[in-house]
Amino acid sequence: MEPSKVTSKTSSLKSLVLKAWGERWTEIQWGISIKSVLPRGVSGDVYNLADIILSQALVGSYPNELVLSYxxxxxxxxxxxxxxxxxxxxxxxxxxxxxxxxxxxDFLESTLHGITCRGKPEESVLAVALLSLVDWLLTCVRSGHVPKDGTANRLEDRIANKSIQILEYLLNNDFIFAMLYLAKHDDAELYLVIVNKCQEISQDVQNSMDTNIPHVHNILIQLCNIDFKNSTKLTAMESVTTYNEPITYVLQPLLAIRVMLNPTTETQVLVDKLKMIRQIKGYSNPRLYCELIRACLMCLRDSLSKEDHGPQWGAFTFIKLPHIIKHLCEDSKSFKASEEVIEGFEMLLEMFPLLDFIDSHTACSCIELLLNELVKLEFVTENQCSSIIARRASVVSTLSSPNPPSNVLTIIMRTEPTLQRMLRTLDSDYSKIQEALVSVLSQVLSGNSLELILAAASVEGKLRMFVSKVIKFNEFSKQINLQDGAKSVRTNAVLFDMTFLMLCFITQKYGYQSIFLDGGNDTFFEKWCRQCMVELGNPKSHETIMGECDPSKVTALLTAINDGEDLINCDTSWDQICITIIGATHDVLVAWENSTLSSNDVKRILDAMRSSMFCLPICAAAWLCSYMQVLHQDALLKPLNMVQQLLNVLPEPEESQDNYSKCRQVLMCQIIRKMQQDLNPPTMPSKPSHSIISKDSILEQLIPIWESILEEGWLNVKNAQKLKTTLFTAGSDWFVNNLIKEMMKLQYRDELEKAVDLLFAIFHFDIEFCTLALLELMPQYLFNPDINVELIEPQQTALAKLCSYCIYASVELQQNSIVKNDVHKTPINMDIDIDNSWPPNKIMRLDNGDCDSNGTGINGILLKALVALFRRIAVVASRHEQLCRETHFVLRLLEQLVMCGRGSSQIILRHLPPTLLPNLIRCVPELFTVDLILNLYDLNWPSGRKAATSDLCLLQKTRCSKNTDN
Known part of the structure; x- marks a missing residue:
């Protein structure tokens, strides 16, 4: 508008005010006349109407109340x-x-209760205007409390008291307090002035010892700390959202799954996962430590009671767990970290049935073992631990142990120094320790020593180091030098055989990708493993390795085997022999199939093949298993019989005692049997215990497993294996859909809370694709009338919470650069037309477009799924003008995203469509709180504060309108 017109209108308004006062107009007359001056639809703010009226009302020594009424x-x-x-x-x-x-x-006192905004121009200045009012009120307090002549009178006391009352109202009004918080960031200089005035007034009050101003100190303290903290009171539906869980059901199955999928998981990966759990669940540090130790002890209890995975869980609990706790404490940056750990152990003592079971079955105090390990890390002191150890020792002494008790914990604690000594031995010069190393490795291969050492190495993060050192010695020992003497040659051969067997066992147990993250090197074993090693779900070509076999060497090797020669004394390197034995196996099989050789001839050749070196039967069995994968069922009999013949135990001759053949033969049989299980042909009678092959449908198998887990409240190894097989057989879409259906059948809140925790942990078999499947499932509950009848309380809160948990877990997975793809991924088809989603400039950008510049944003298919879900819930919010199942669920989802985010939810909420919140506020203003609105925006950026101000004003306006209607 042109300045001349504004000036003209301003003059007209001044004249109108004077005329109204002179003629003593009523408010109705004023209202009629003012409309003749102001253009239709134009606010009086454009012409400074408020300034004109107040200037006239306050021109004299006493106020003109008539003009003020205008x-x-x-x-x-x-x-x-x-x-x-x-x-x-x-x-x-x-x-x-x-x-x-x-x-x-008085005017402020009568009008502040209805304060609101009625247009966009007002929103941008209301917050700072309120902050300016606070500054003015503090000036009133000081001018009224400390008059110039040093004596107070009635008017001055009244000014001070009334100012304090208004300030108290401003701080207690949630809308005004939120606006003050936003203004504090918009005008930091003004807020600093306010803080200084508060400090000065506080000092004046103390000096004067005046008690006439009520609550003055509390008011001043609140003004100096206008801060918004994450609140649990996000909506008006507290009776459903508030739930104090007595125990958590998420950590034990989560750890069980993580350790089962990848026992070599880096400590920092687990620490990041636990920090995410602490965030979404809102646990205190002592509660997290207590639940973490409890979860590990429950997994250990499962392994002890069923004598399965005992070494692995013993090593994880008493070797890796103390390091995890230390990392968590260091990341928390708490000044009382050690005290919080001790407090967690104090809480753990209350779970005495679990502790009694572990201690009675191991004949030792697990609490004492854990605390001693923390003392070794110099994280807690002996004085801090002494009282807890003493309290538990008095109980352990009265427990009766089974006969005999398990000694796995004692052995595990001794295994760690054994591993350190072995690593130092493997660093020595190969030429100087051959015989000593053979003796050491023979002890490792006997009994369950190898399992214990590998368990310790995996939890300490030293498995790859251990494997690399073993491969180094395998490379050194593959060369044969007949000039070194018969004993040296035999020792060299045994060393090659032992290291090859160990490497095969480790690869089968942990997977090739877990121990060779970078795809492996060019060593013989790594090359052989990539081309020949039988792996479940990763078939190998039987022709690739055959191409490297030299026919002349194959013929020579077959001749030597047929003549009964000792292969140890040949002049060919062992890597060449391992390759050549594959060609020899192929020729023997072809000759048998063509009836050139009899079954007795084949048996004699195979027995001779494994008479001295046990790496050769493994190479032969690996090729036979790969070959059988392309054969018709009718042609499987002879290669199967050859593999079975390699498993038959040979009598051990007396002269072979020095060659440690017994322990090598046992390990060879274990490796070949594992190959048979991974191959698992239809005619093979033995199958893994967790096979899903059954006459029942896969759903009929899944439901009893889920019901068992839900009833027990934790996940044992057997059920974990069955769930993993079911997920990778049926796919994440089917898996998630049916488990959600089972969860929605539950009716009681405590059951639903347990189910949410358990499902969240179970989805960590493949959290990325399970989350995507869950996000795709949500629109069905919003738009499908056949199933959205289930979207009632408390089921919808549980569904929203599970959805939020999974979203944050997937985001954490994306942002954790250490995490590798250590689980089998299932193909997935996302039915999302991202091109028709909200365009980038329409997405709620709260940081001026710089959200993802630091690499912390969501990307890829997860972002597409989130945008698609948010677009669909925006449609729900726009379709309904009142509360219904769908809008209630949308509000629940937003509430859970905020509560689980604990201040870091902006990485997800920044992608909300801009129309979603205004539509929801218009629909259900009575369920919204200013806390929720402030949590939905990134208030560190001006654009976020502007958007929050707009929604806060809309909420306040809607509230005032409903109050007026009522």
Missing amino acids: LRHSLNCQLVSYAAILQRISKYDKFQKRSCVIILL
């Missing part, structure tokens, strides 16, 4: 805004006119 009428008629009036009042500085100050305070 201002009140203009405010009620929306001719002027609250922001304009507050800005004008905050500029009034004639505090010597105490009557005028009092009338302004």
